[in-house]
Amino acid sequence: MTFNLPIDARDNPNLVGEHLRHLFFDQNRIGPNYTLGCYSTFQLRENVVELPKQPVPEWDQRLWAGEWVSDETCEFYFTCAELETLGGKIKMLYYWDHDGFLSFILPDGSYLYNSDCKKDYRWELVDSFESYWHTTLSL
Secondary structure, eight states: OOOOOOOOTTTOHHHHHHHHHHHHBOOOOSSTTOOOBTTTBOOBOTTOEEEEEEEOOGGGOBOTTOOBOOOTTOOOEEEEEEEEETTEEEEEEEEESSSEEEEEEOTTSOEEEESSTTSSSOEEEESOHHHHHSSOOOO
């Protein structure tokens, strides 16, 4: 049985983030073969369309100690994908810089992200990708 429940990402970013993770990644959250999308499995579901990789803006290239680095030779790239839903297209972006960073651009332009994606409770919602990263994205 399918249910359509109105859930606002502003009210429950953790629920929405984990639901989107489930829609994008072929994960198994039950039993001994437990896998978590963007952590223990990176297999995308068949209906998800891969997009070209995008560079991660320089200001987030950091060391374990939390110190910001300006080493321009250190580059990270978002792995990107897109999913067509009834509400519109959702874009997914992730990268690893010692921790996994998983994020979604929602159809209304808002940006939902988890800066430590092995956890299912660190989701935060901001107005847009641009307001978080202070730059634009060409997807």
